[in-house]
Amino acid sequence: MSEKELGKKWDRCLADTAIKLGAGLGLGVVFSVLFFKRHTWPIAFSSGAGLGMAYANCQNDLRSHYVLHRSQKDQ
Numbered sequence: 001m002s003e004k005e006l007g008k009k010w011d012r013c014l015a016d017t018a019i020k021l022g023a024g025l026g027l028g029v030v031f032s033v034l035f036f037k038r039h040t041w042p043i044a045f046s047s048g049a050g051l052g053m054a055y056a057n058c059q060n061d062l063r064s065h066y067v068l069h070r071s072q073k074d075q
Helices: 003-034 041-063
Strands: none
Touching: 003 041
């Protein structure tokens, strides 16, 4: 695996992690305020779920050696 490919995979992982963690945090805040009388556990739970999904996606992406990702130019 070249450094360029590895860099692209890490960039995708970091972007995916930021999106999933932010979405989990946002949903946790909304559920905490609307349904659970401002308890903090929905925020922690949904943020952890988002982080876990991002980790699983990154792990799968970094372990796959033969999967070629199409770039915007190829489409």
